[in-house]
Amino acid sequence: MSEILNKSARETLTAFAAKDLSPVEYMQALITRVEDSEPQVGALYAFEPERSLEEAKASEARYMAGTPKGLLDGMPVTIKDLIAMKGEPVPMGTAATELIPAAEDAPIPARLREDGAIMFARTTCPDYGMLSSGLSSYHNLAHNPWKLSENxxxxxxxxxxxxxxxxxxLHIGTDIGGSIRLPAGWTGLFGxxxxxxxxxxxPYYTxxxxxxxTPTVDDAALLMPTITRPDWRDATAQPYEAIDWQVPAADVRGMKIGLMLDAxxxxxxxxxxxxxxxxxxDTFAAQGAEIVPIAPVLTREMLDGLDIAWRAHFWGIIEALAPERRDMILPYIRQWAEAxxxxxxxAVALGADQTFAMRESTAKAFQHVDAILTPVNPNVSYPADWASPTNDPALPFEHIGFTVAxxxxxxxxxxINCGFSAxxxxxGxxxxAPRFQDTKVFALAKAFEGWxxxxxxxPRFDRERTSA
Structure with a gap:
């Protein structure tokens, strides 16, 4: 059964349409894998196998009738805790949250439902999403499947x-300073x-x-036509474009690509x-790109300014809670916010202004290059029960220097994965790429993935084979 899960998302959907594979068979295999793995991995909450099987049966019936609901009919997807789903609470990763069911879907779940995807589980996150860690006062501790002792x-x-x-x-995350790219880097995914x-x-925020x-660039491209469709609630949204996200691998000959190795x-x-x-x-260079070393876009003043602005913002959230609920917050987060x-x-106003300094610095970086390469994470790994790579609330953002700007x-x-440590x-x-050139990122990633x-x-934890 586990071999069913080795297919890409596109291969799986093609098999559904050809009636070579049933969404029920796929969901049964997935449920078995989750049940085998979760005691060790700790990735999910609100895992609902019975409901998911019922949705898979409905999807199977639609395929048998030749009337699939949409682009993703029958395909399982996970949704991060912070993203609201109608009828389910949004814990925000913290025990301090009152568990009130959401009145409506956030934009992404709404679009996924329209296309027939099965949102079979939610995924865990730390308190308020403010850690690069699987540590939470509400959820079980999440572990890195590549090495369960690691984050x-x-x-x-x-x-x-x-x-x-x-x-x-197919998995959906959120990112305000690196929260998609950082964990993707540490776990080998394309984020x-x-x-x-x-x-x-x-809700939107700066x-x-x-x-x-996703495991591959193509899996991510498959999601994009669905999750980019418009929703009036996002007042920061770009005008919708019907983009073909299945772009070919980039031909990098003649491209000028910046290399930033210092954050x-x-x-x-x-x-x-x-x-x-x-x-x-060096691989990009061997394929014909010109690699140009470039200076960092981030400064200490920018990072520290953002830190104090975010501390004040989150203290405002925490201060509004009843004292007994404040005490439920992960101590690391509370200690960080109290400053x-x-x-x-x-200081808070000047700190918030540093977001505009970052905006100027990043725009300037693209005046003479077509794209930029950097590390994602500065370190290889750190313990699963640490709140961050420094594990020090006085130094909370020392690891986001390559991502936050x-x-x-x-x-x-x-x-995108570029190798493994000893x-x-x-x-990662x-x-x-420059603003609005999202398909350039996909094309370059597709090229690198091919090379x-x-x-x-x-890593797999199926009953017939266990690895870590």
Whole structure:
């Protein structure tokens, strides 16, 4: 049964349409894998196998009648905790949240339902999505399937763990400073953060995006026509474009591609990370691109300014809670946010202004290059029960130096695996393109994926074989 799950999303849907594979058979195999794996991985909550099987039966009937509902009919997808689904609570990763069922779907689940996808489970995240970790006061601890003692990253922790453990190919995360790309990098997935507003999201916030986290570039491309469809609730949304996301691999001959190996501040990239990203850049060069070393886009002033602005913002959320609920928040998060209570209004305002400094810096970086390559994560891995790579609330964002500026600058960016450490942990390459050039990221990633070759040793915890 587990072999059914080795197909790509597109192959699976083709098999459904040809009646060579039933959505019920696929869902049964997926349920078995989840039940075998979850005690070790801890990626999911609100896993509903009975409801999912009923939806799979309805999908099977539609295929048998030749009337599939939409582009994704019968295909399982996971949705991150932070994204509302009608009738289900949105815990926000924290025990402090009152579990009130959502009145309506957020944009992405709404579009997925329209196309017949089966949202069979939610994925875990840390409190308020404010950690690069699977640590949460509400959810079970998420682990990295490649090595269960290690962290899957975050805040889309459960999505990354589910994707790497083979819970189907399609997963949705969110990203405000790296929360799709960072965990994708640590778990070997392709994770895509679009141009701000390309994929409608609600609630929206400066730099906040949603996007796919999948084993391959093509799996992510399959999701894009559905999840980019318009939704009036996102006041930051771009005008809808009916884009063909199944783009061919880029021909990089003559392209000028920037290589940024220094984030400008934060944790210095480990030697294995530098070596893997440099090797990826050398591959682009061997294919005809001109590789141009470029300076960092982030400064210490930018990162620290964002830190104090976010601390104040989150303290405002926490302060509104009843005292007994404040006490339920993960201590790391509460300790981090408390510094915002004593911050001066001037410091908070100047800190918020650093988002515009990042916007200017990232736009400037593209004046002489077509795309930019960087590491995703500065380190190879860190313990599963740590709140962040530093595990220090006084140094919360030292690991997001390569990712956060592109959120504030609104450029599309992805993480794609570019190698493994000596310890067997995945290493991510970030590919960034100018605003609105989302398909360029897909084309470059598709090219690199082809040069790299497929990942064939994904960790699995099926009954017939267990690996980690």
């Amino acid at each position: 899957p990253g975050g805040s889309s922790a459960g999505a990354s763990a589910a994707g790497a453990a083979g819970y189907g190919p 895509f953060k679009p141009t701000l507003g390309r994929i409608p999201i609600y 730099g906040r995006c949603a996007g796919p986290m 400008g501040c934060g944790i210095d990239p480990e030697p294995e990370v530098i070596a893997a990203v440099q090797a990826a850049a 915002g209570a004593s911050a001066s209004p001037v 592109w959120n504030m600058g609104e450029q599309p960016a992805c993480s 310890s067997g942990m995945p290493i 390459l970030q590919i960034v 790299r070759g497929p990942i064939t040793n994904w």
